[in-house]
Amino acid sequence: MKPLITLLLLLSLQTVTAQFSWNAELNLQGMASTEEEHLPFWMNHNQRGRTEKETNFASWVSGKAYYDLGNTGRLEAGAGFLGRDASSDDFFTDELYLTYQKNWLEFTVGRKQRPEAYNGLSASNESILWSLNARPLPGLQLQTTRPVFLFKNFGFEAAWEEYLMDDDFLEKVKLHHKSFHFVYSTSNRNFTFKAGLQHFAQWGGSNDLGGEQPESLEDYIRIITGMQGGETAGAWDQQNALGNHLGGYELSAYKQFSTFELELFYQHLFEDGSGRRLGNTPDGRYGLFVTSTQKDHLVNSLMYEFYTTHHQSHTTSGPHKNDNYFNGNYGGWAYFGNVVGAPFFSLNENETRVINNKFTAHHLGISGNFSSTLGDHRYRLLLSYAQNDGTRPVRFEPKQDVFYALYDVKLLQKEVELNLQFAAEYDNYKAPVYGAGLHLVYRIE
Structure with missing residues (x-):
């Protein structure tokens, strides 16, 4: 009897082990620049809020655990904590979440880092409205993980999310986000076309500019439908939509x-009725991404993006002229x-x-591989030029011309990964800034 019980326990343990897996990661990052307390642009932007321009050292540890529930789905839990030298918040939670996934549907509660797109070559990841420039927001996320095809060639992608924006300036402000995209794909899935929209709305809570804001259930209904504010709202919100809204229309073709894959995309942005009726055209993000199906070339992937935000509905007819992107009654679109x-x-x-929302920018990203006596090395090169004109009410005189560069190369990629970075920032308003850094990653799987 005892041998049978022992065998059953061993089989049960083996089953649980097969269902459960985990991994952990330690990151150490050191940076220096030629100007005190000012890192070059790409060393402190699109860093998930982990570094500031004054940061010289940052370290974070993270771990993820996965549990396979069989036919009932999959659980994922993650946690990460970061410490750095900075002017504020030198220790904080990088992520802390629990995700449940079943087939094509996923639900997340907590603060979860968003996935990196386009091999890290984009200036704004997947959206001009929501990049990897800031920390992830805590909240609830319900979304599809892939296109859901209701018919052979036609399907959709969707997300409904509620977040909390609570920082040094915003107090208990809520953020509503939803997206919906129609998807057309050929039977062999080698061509896909998507068309859809994003909608964000800040509401409730309080801030130094707008004070206390209404946040009842009725107000939430007004927020998700874009309706005018009720009796408890301010005079401006009673005449317009309650809260601070922004969004955009999106088109992409893959x-x-x-031997390679190609994606073309366009993202429009709006903050009021004039933008929703395309009165601010041609403002938005345009781009292409090309990547090789074989990953051993000197150039494996290339991305080009063009940004323009100059029009801002200044010549449109009807109400809501003269946009002021990313500025509203909750301050700047920041966290x-x-x-x-x-x-x-x-x-x-x-x-x-936001003091600069009127600009034209060109961005080029290149990644690939090359060999040396130390082995194979993956690299990433980012080059950006922008001409900044301030805002429509307050212009920059003269216009600001900036150029940003980053070269990131992996020196070691075995048990321990080690990356070397060089960066530069040129600005007609000030002297050039140069920087260098090392990023060490140790993984346990």
Whole structure:
């Protein structure tokens, strides 16, 4: 009898082990620049809020655990904590979440880092409205993990999310986000076309600019439908939509060829009725991404993006002319001092308002592999040029011309990964800034 019980226990343990897996990661990052307390642009932007321009050292540890529930789904739990030398918040939670996934549907509670797209070559990851420039927001996320095809070639992708924006400037402000995209794909899935929209709305809570804001269930219904504010709302919100709204229309086309893959995309942005009716055209993000199906070339992937935000509905007919992107009754579109959208939008010294939302930018990203006596090395090169004109009410005189560069190469990629970085920032307003850094990663799987 005892041998049978022992055998059953061993089989049960083996089953649980097969269902459970985990991994952990330790990151150490050191950086220095030629200007005190000012890292070059790409060393402190699109860093998930982990570094500031004054940061010289950052370290974070993270871990993830996975449990396979069989036919009932899959659980994932993650936690990460970060320490750094900075002017504020030198220790904070990088992520802390629990995710349940069943087939094509996923639900997450907590603060979870968003996935990196385009091999890290984009200036704004997947959206001009929501990049990797700021920390992840805590909240609830319900989304599809892939296109859901209701018919052979036609399907959709969707997300419904509720977050809390609570930082040094915003107090208990809520953020509603939803997205919906129609998807067309050929039967062999080598061509896909998507068309859809994103909608964000800040509401409730309080801030130094707008004071206390209404946040009842009725107000939430007004928020998700874009309705005017009720009797408890301010005069402006009673005449317009309650809260601070922004969003955009999105188009993308993907094609797989025999030796490479190509994606073309366009993202429009709006903050009011004029933008929703395309009165601010041609403002938005345009781009292409090309990647090789074989990953051993000197150039494996290439991305080009063009950004323009000059029009801002200044010639449109009807109401809601003269947009002022990423500025509203909740201050700038920012979280803990970092713009949530594309990092070419810049904040004032108090990190409460966007002082540059009228610009043209060209961005080029290249990645690939090369060999040396130490082995194979993956690299990433980012080159960006922007001409900044301030805001429509307050222009930059003269216009600000900036150029940003980053070269990131992996020196070691075995048990321990080691990356070397060089960066530069050129600005017609000030002297050039150069920087260098090392990033060490140790993984346990």
